[in-house]
Amino acid sequence: MIQTPPPLRRVPPAVWVGGGWLTVILVRSLQRPDELRRLFRYHGNIEDAPLAVAAVVTTLVALLLTRLPVAAVAVALAGGVFSLGMDVQATPVVLFLLADLLVGYTAATRPRAVSALAAALPTAVVAAETGWRLASGYGVNFSVQAALLSTVAIAWLVGHTVHQGRAHTAAVRAQATRQAVTDERLRIARELHDVVAHHIGIIAIQAGVGSRVMDTQPAETRKALDAIESTSRETLAGLRRMLGALRQGAGEAAQLGPAPGLDELDGLVARTAAAGVRVDLRRGGEPRELPADVDLAAFRIVQEAVTNVVRHSGTRDCSVTVDYRTGELVLSVVDLGCGSESGAGSGAGSGAGIHDGFGLTGMRERVGLLGGEFSAGPRPGGGYRVAARLPLPVEVAR
Template sequence: MSTISAGGRQQVFAPLPISRWGHTWRLLLVLAISAAAWVEAAIWQWQHLRAWFWADLGVGIASLVLAHWRRRFPFTVALVTNVATIGSFSSGGPATLTLFSLATRRRWREIVPITLVAMAAGLVSLRSAPGSQEDDLIVTGPALVAILGVIVAWGMYVGSRRELLGTLRERAETAESEQAARVAQARTSERTRIAREMHDVLAHRISTVTMHAGALTYREDLTAAQMRATAEVIQDNARQALVELREVLGLLREEPGDAAPERPQPDATDLDALIREAMTTGLRVSPTIQVDTSGVPPTTGRTAYRVVQEALTNVRKHATYTAVSIDVTGSPGEGLRVVVSNRLPIGQPAHDLPASGLGLIGLRERVELAGGRLDREITPQRDFVLSAWLPWPA
């Protein structure tokens, strides 16, 4: 395991798994180091003390096997293999590998004692080597210190590089996770926007169709001309609903060219047409528009249009026979205020639709996304008042 300090806390990175080639060249290097350290002593042992030869070989093989667990128990394995070099020259390769592996952890409280043990074991081993002289330590001693220094320094460099790669890998994974979260959030926002758009478009048309269809069902005193006119209104609104549904569904297409609506989205300049259309369907509307709708920003005007449209839709669904007043006031710098009020009906019409509540929820989200606020209240005079304030920059 590799560690790195970040912001006062320790981040731990698991070492990457070693490939088959990595195991191979490490094994070859260990065997080469052991052979170089043991070759002269092995000849002497075979000729003069064969029991030492076999013991040296057995301890070296055991150290090589023990080095396999150097990543799981780095300190213990490094200590055992380096102590084994006191009487086993063939353990030099495994001892070098375990010391190097320990140094990659970059923990001085582990590196310093094991390095001192390795130095002491190396000096004892050199002193007990066949044919060694006391004067030889003057040369081999500094050489041993230099070799151990190179092993530790190289191991710390490799450990530092592993920590750097681990940090970069963690950052890349974090960036991918954040990107996936942003994509999911964008998809959710887009679905919510499309659902809100479909509600704004279809609820207005379907409520008009439902109201007039209900009139045809329950009114028995209509003349042929009145029935024909009502049927024309139903036909026109049904056709318009299909057209607007096709425009909204175009947002779901994957091709960039098909994703844009075929007609410009409504804005404040379309409020007059929306109110006239509502009046032709039988609603009693008293509009008061005291602003220059052509100067309202597109986003603000589109939101104001949806506020009035949703209010008229709710009146048509739940309070068909009540009068509606629409007040649009404001100025640049002060904001745009839209107030729609109607008297609550006594009783419920026979063709009333169930209230879902999703329209006002979606409308509130739309207004808040535009930087405004939406309020609704019922006055003591039994008036339902829907008011919205929208930003209008100076």
């Protein structure tokens, strides 16, 4: 497809149309020296006068089209009425059809009220001509008049259909943009919740331990402070990674570290043990490399569930199972706690208290985005269980 050079795109359409007609006139002037006189002094000259009318009308139409389309329709109709007295009968018909095209353009690019006004002009001209012929005793061919009116209606309907199609496309695009923004906000909210809630929970517990044993067990206090320092650094690193990604979206270069995955479960177990909860980590099947989104989601699900064991279950033990199966990854976090709030950590609880609902919601959303299955609730024998099944691509499953 041939692209118009940028400087030429800024040339107004009227300049192109006027330049084209000027070229035609100059060429004809070379053939006949009195061309200009024949163009603008019509005395029965059936060859050139309609050409002059067409040149003037189309140039004015091109000048008015983009800013005043209704005025462009009026100019085309005025040219058609003016040429009715000429011997070339095709000129008024051609200019009327030009007005129809302008009506279609107006209906496609302007509000309905403006396009209706544009369609009313040729309709009024046809009605006025019919009334004048009836009043003057001239014969009226109603089939011709009806055909002219039908061309106006067809042009308006086609343009209106195009306008509706564009409006629908714009609405769909705007909805898609809003949905993309909403999805991104939810993704960021989930990441912030998972990163901050886990580490801040560990810090709060360690701070409480340190304050209780500060006077009697200095060594335990020092250990708690070391855990707080280490966890704080990890939290800051996670926040820097997320903020770096947001800045990168604004056009800035970001130094991004790798997203966490199941390889970091051992570190999670160690941090949880430092907070006073022992995690029994079990791996089943043959461990293999997972897609980045599955790996991140699996780690965040386990992290959130274990965090709630620490914060809400009231138990000192929980078990985490990561099972690599054919075509799926199965996760399970179980505790025997009896805390009043649940979420992988409220044995007899109802399951409604995980971080005011955000924890369960975030885990369920992550699993849903990957097309998996998620469940969470009290166990019949006491305690709480969080389970997730994440489907794996065929190449990973093999």
